[in-house]
Amino acid sequence: MIELELLADIVQRHRRAVQTIGKINKLAKINHNDCKFFDEMMTKYSKYEHSQSDEAPVTLPDPDELNKDLNNLKEWHDNFKKR
Secondary structure (H helix, E strand, O other): OHHHHHOOOOOOOOOOOOOOOOOHHHHHHOOHHHHHHHHHHHHHHHHHOOOOOOOOOOOOOOHHHHHHHHHHHHHHHHHHHHO
16 A cells, blocks of 8 residues: 555565656645554554564454454545545
8 A cells, every 4th residue: 555555656675666757746735644554553563464473462353353453444545546
């Protein structure tokens, strides 16, 4: 979502080229709340992607919490597309 929507596919991990033609104006849609939203979500969910200590296992979020976060992401995306 960050690479393709927020950053308008201008930059991507593991891609050498920066592709700005016809896209760079889309960066002007980004505001502080967008950055805060993704910072919070990445902080919350990054622990599931990285190795964890066996002494302090990380429990998965319950389905209701995950559903809420996914709905918030969808709502963000719908609103961002309208800008």
